[in-house]
Amino acid sequence: MSDDGIHAVGAYAPGLRVAxxxxxxxxxxxxxxxxETKAVPEADEDAxxxxxxxxxxxxxxxxxxxxxxxxxxxxxxxxxxxxxDPTVRxxxxxxVADDVTRxxxxxxxxxxxxxxxxxxxxxxxxxxxxxxxxxxxxEPSDAHEHAAGAGAAAVLVGPDAPAPVTDRAEYAEPYxxxxxxxxxxxxxxxxxVTSYDREAFxxxxxxxxxxxxxxxxxxxxxxxxxxxxxxxxxxGAMGLDNGTIHTxxxxxxxxxxxxxxxxxSLATALADGTETVLGVGYGSGGGADAFVVEAGESVxxxxxxxxxxxxxxxxxxxxxxxxxxxxxxxxxxxxxVPTWKRSIPQRHRLVAGRCPECGSLAFPPEGACPDCRSLxxxxxxxxxxxxxxxAVTAVSRGGEPPEFAVQQQKSGEYxxxxxxxxxxxxxxxxxxxxxxxxTSPDVGDPVATVVRRIYTQxxxxxxxxxxxxxxxx
Amino acid sequence: MRDAYLIGAGQSDxxxxxxxxxxxxxxxxxxxxxxSVPAGIESEDVDEAIVGTLGVGGRxxxxxGPAVTEHVGLHGIPVTRVENxxxxxxxxxxxxxxxIRSGMAxxxxxxxxxxxxxxxxxxxxxxxxxxGETEWERLSGTTFAGVYAQMASRHMQEYxxxxxxxxxxxxxxxxxxxxxxxxxxxxxxSLEDAMGAPTVADxxxxxxxxxxxxxxxxxxxxxxxxxxxxxxxxxxxxxxxxGSDRVGLxxxxxxxAVPASQYAAxxxxxxxxxxxxxxxFAEVHDCFAIAELMAYSDLGLCEPEEAGEFVASxxxxxxxxxPVNTSGGLKSKGHPIGATGAGQVVEAFKxxxxxxxxxxxxxxxxxxxxxxxxxxxxxxxxxxERGLGGDAA
Numbered sequence: 036m037s038d039d040g041i042h043a044v045g046a047y048a049p050g051l052r053v054a055x056x057x058x059x060x061x062x063x064x065x066x067x068x069x070x071e072t073k074a075v076p077e078a079d080e081d082a083x084x085x086x087x088x089x090x091x092x093x094x095x096x097x098x099x100x101x102x103x104x105x106x107x108x109x110x111x112x113x114x115x116x117x118x119x120d121p122t123v124r125x126x127x128x129x130x131v132a133d134d135v136t137r138x139x140x141x142x143x144x145x146x147x148x149x150x151x152x153x154x155x156x157x158x159x160x161x162x163x164x165x166x167x168x169x170x171x172x173x174e175p176s177d178a179h180e181h182a183a184g185a186g187a188a189a190v191l192v193g194p195d196a197p198a199p200v201t202d203r204a205e206y207a208e209p210y211x212x213x214x215x216x217x218x219x220x221x222x223x224x225x226x227x228v229t230s231y232d233r234e235a236f237x238x239x240x241x242x243x244x245x246x247x248x249x250x251x252x253x254x255x256x257x258x259x260x261x262x263x264x265x266x267x268x269x270x271g272a273m274g275l276d277n278g279t280i281h282t283x284x285x286x287x288x289x290x291x292x293x294x295x296x297x298x299x300s301l302a303t304a305l306a307d308g309t310e311t312v313l314g315v316g317y318g319s320g321g322g323a324d325a326f327v328v329e330a331g332e333s334v335x336x337x338x339x340x341x342x343x344x345x346x347x348x349x350x351x352x353x354x355x356x357x358x359x360x361x362x363x364x365x366x367x368x369x370x371x372v373p374t375w376k377r378s379i380p381q382r383h384r385l386v387a388g389r390c391p392e393c394g395s396l397a398f399p400p401e402g403a404c405p406d407c408r409s410l411x412x413x414x415x416x417x418x419x420x421x422x423x424x425x426a427v428t429a430v431s432r433g434g435e436p437p438e439f440a441v442q443q444q445k446s447g448e449y450x451x452x453x454x455x456x457x458x459x460x461x462x463x464x465x466x467x468x469x470x471x472x473x474t475s476p477d478v479g480d481p482v483a484t485v486v487r488r489i490y491t492q493x494x495x496x497x498x499x500x501x502x503x504x505x506x507x508x
Numbered sequence: 509m510r511d512a513y514l515i516g517a518g519q520s521d522x523x524x525x526x527x528x529x530x531x532x533x534x535x536x537x538x539x540x541x542x543x544s545v546p547a548g549i550e551s552e553d554v555d556e557a558i559v560g561t562l563g564v565g566g567r568x569x570x571x572x573g574p575a576v577t578e579h580v581g582l583h584g585i586p587v588t589r590v591e592n593x594x595x596x597x598x599x600x601x602x603x604x605x606x607x608i609r610s611g612m613a614x615x616x617x618x619x620x621x622x623x624x625x626x627x628x629x630x631x632x633x634x635x636x637x638x639x640g641e642t643e644w645e646r647l648s649g650t651t652f653a654g655v656y657a658q659m660a661s662r663h664m665q666e667y668x669x670x671x672x673x674x675x676x677x678x679x680x681x682x683x684x685x686x687x688x689x690x691x692x693x694x695x696x697x698s699l700e701d702a703m704g705a706p707t708v709a710d711x712x713x714x715x716x717x718x719x720x721x722x723x724x725x726x727x728x729x730x731x732x733x734x735x736x737x738x739x740x741x742x743x744x745x746x747x748x749x750x751g752s753d754r755v756g757l758x759x760x761x762x763x764x765a766v767p768a769s770q771y772a773a774x775x776x777x778x779x780x781x782x783x784x785x786x787x788x789f790a791e792v793h794d795c796f797a798i799a800e801l802m803a804y805s806d807l808g809l810c811e812p813e814e815a816g817e818f819v820a821s822x823x824x825x826x827x828x829x830x831p832v833n834t835s836g837g838l839k840s841k842g843h844p845i846g847a848t849g850a851g852q853v854v855e856a857f858k859x860x861x862x863x864x865x866x867x868x869x870x871x872x873x874x875x876x877x878x879x880x881x882x883x884x885x886x887x888x889x890x891x892x893e894r895g896l897g898g899d900a901a
Contacts, residue, residue, distance in 0.1 A: 366631070368643075399644065426662040428711075436646055467648055477665075
């Protein structure tokens with residue numbers, strides 16, 4: 036397996052940003068060293084939707100047919116549901132086959148590197164897709180919360196790779212209390228004994244690095260970054276200089292990305308054309324993983340990590356749901372889970388139907404053909420990701436159905452477009468909420484679809500497609 | 509086939525009435541309808557009743573028909589509830605005409621009732637979305653304001669329709685509603701007021717949207733065999749047409765017209781033997797300003813690209829060539845969903861019988877009512893004319 040390694044990388048971070056100064060103004064100080072801005076998930080984003088964003092970019096960058104993926108791993112410390120396998124829906128978003136091996140890695144920020152190691156160990160004929168996505172939270176006054184960012188990275192792993200993983204090792208030493216999340220809680224916390232925290236981080240990382248056959252002077256080091264200070268405090272113990280870590284660090288821009296931290300830095304390094312990368316992941320408790328990537332050739336990469344919209348601290352609290360009310364009275368559109376399940380190919384992948392009688396497209400593909408009115412069984416047709424706006428509105432407060440009231444409290448006005456999608460010369464239309472910085476496209480503008488949360492009913496998160504205005508529109 | 513005639517019609521006040529129930533509002537409308545019959549009418553004359561209601565708020569979702577007819581002393585007769593969203597009672601009038609034309613009834617009460625204002629704003633927004641396409645359209649985040657706003661966006665893009673032209677619908681309808689004692693928002697508004705209102709769903713602002721309303725309306729229909737027992741000034745139901753379409757806007761062939769309205773109008777004109785040029789007035793379904801503009805062209809009053817100018821030029825004002833919504837329309841008179849279609853017929857009755865008070869047109873002979881369900885999943889059009897008309901004329 037010496038030539039097993041990385042074929043392509045993708046990465047994504049939400050476009051929303053909040054600056055350290057916003058926290059300093061609100062709290063009098065900012066408690067997360069070395070972080071200038073951090074990425075903030077939109078109200079309808081979570082680890083799963085961010086993971087899809089990264090995964091589709093890795094597949095596109097590597098020009099990989101999703102049918103060639105036969106192992107799927109998803110790593111996060113914040114799965115959208117405490118129990119409910121996220122890889123099933125992630126696989127459905129992406130369209131991977133029903134019988135591929137799926138594994139979830141969670142419970143520690145080390146989950147991202149654990150997933151990478153598991154992919155290396157998976158005995159697969161095709162490619163393994165490792166997806167790490169995270170969006171940690173803490174209590175508002177807590178340093179973990181000040182650091183908490185968001186982002187996702189995906190790595191395609193398999194034989195005959197342009198960037199082989201030449202060695203890997205792990206190391207564990209019990210350090211309870213350094214960073215933990217209680218059962219049933221959403222916020223991470225720690226005992227906040229600074230010297231103890233630093234020692235745990237330094238010793239476990241150095242232990243793992245000592246155990247790999249690492250080059251003396253790697254071009255870049257993708258080091259776990261709970262904040263923008265700790266990695267550099269451990270640099271000496273790992274035999275690294277600060278610049279080697281900084282060259283592929285993302286924490287200063289995205290914040291603490293938890294299980295996605297090392298994969299994001301690895302993706303950044305490989306996208307920059309770096310040849311030798313040392314990866315070092317840390318999970319509280321404490322344990323560490325280290326690995327070495329020797330990129331003989333350039334690695335295809337598609338990274339979408341730029342910020343787009345700056346938030347005030349108040350807007351940040353709205354996005355987090357700290358200052359919004361719960362679900363309103365009035366009720367939501369009731370769509371039973373079995374009914375929803377029947378529409379999942381349409382919700383997740385825009386599978387339309389072609390009429391076998393007249394060739395017209397139907398969406399959703401059920402009932403009589405919209406054109407020839409024949410009662411037919413439609414042939415599945417996967418629509419392209421991009422369509423064109425045919426009609427549009429921007430829904431202000433008071434214009435939304437109650438099930439979108441909380442989303443609107445968090446994110447404000449949203450757009451809703453009817454967009455047309457073409458396949459083989461036929462066109463079909465669907466209504467889509469418009470997300471992103473530009474929520475009011477004009478009729479005729481191109482939009483791309485993205486996977487987001489639609490709403491939650493009966494405790495079940497319903498995911499589906501929304502639209503984002505294409506760049507240059 | 510026997511002709512059907514409008515012998516009486518009445519409505520409750522439209523508005524927000526914490527002191528009223530759906531039964532008490534229905535009673536008021538029923539009594540007003542009975543009082544409007546020139547030669548009078550007794551409860552026992554009514555052979556059958558049809559009640560249109562959506563059931564906003566969830567009150568009496570099952571058997572709302574007998575719940576109101578028994579309340580007003582119509583005992584033991586066949587009663588049917590019609591639910592076709594905002595076109596519920598337009599369809600109940602149509603069903604009443606069918607009952608008479610078929611020979612199964614001689615006198616029919618066609619009616620509608622709705623209470624919408626005794627629930628929270630969130631709850632009413634829930635109910636305002638239940639007649640849209642639920643699985644896709646609603647879950648894109650729209651209620652009807654959003655869906656009609658999408659139509660408006662397309663109309664503006666395709667035909668150059670402007671926000672100001674849309675606002676003229678509000679100005680005109682408020683001017684009429686100010687002269688209707690039953691109107692919910694019976695005040696005039698300036699173009700400046702109408703244009704400066706807060707946005708609900710861009711490009712539609714608050715003055716491009718009708719209110720939510722409590723109210724009831726009742727229409728009394730009689731066959732040609734008995735009409736002379738009730739009036740010497742009969743109003744004939746000359747034409748009835750109805751049509752349907754896909755419930756979701758995104759599923760339709762056009763976003764700048766309501767095909768169900770076109771089907772309904774074509775059928776009503778064909779039955780009546782009249783066309784748009786023969787009309788002296790029309791009551792159209794202006795739930796949103798764009799809906800009135802689309803109604804102009806769907807009913808054949810003008811071309812789609814002329815609709816904006818049609819209102820802005822004053823053509824559809826009360827003193828214009830083609831008065832539309834002399835009652836104030838849904839915008840000013842109000843829109844108690846299940847009562848709206850029958851309420852439009854109340855206005856047609858008042859105009860054709862010369863009882864429209866300050867807003868009375870000069871001796872109108874032929875009028876049309878146009879009632880749409882949802883964003884166009886259902887529509888129904890009636891053409892009324894003064895006199896016995898038809899074969900009896």
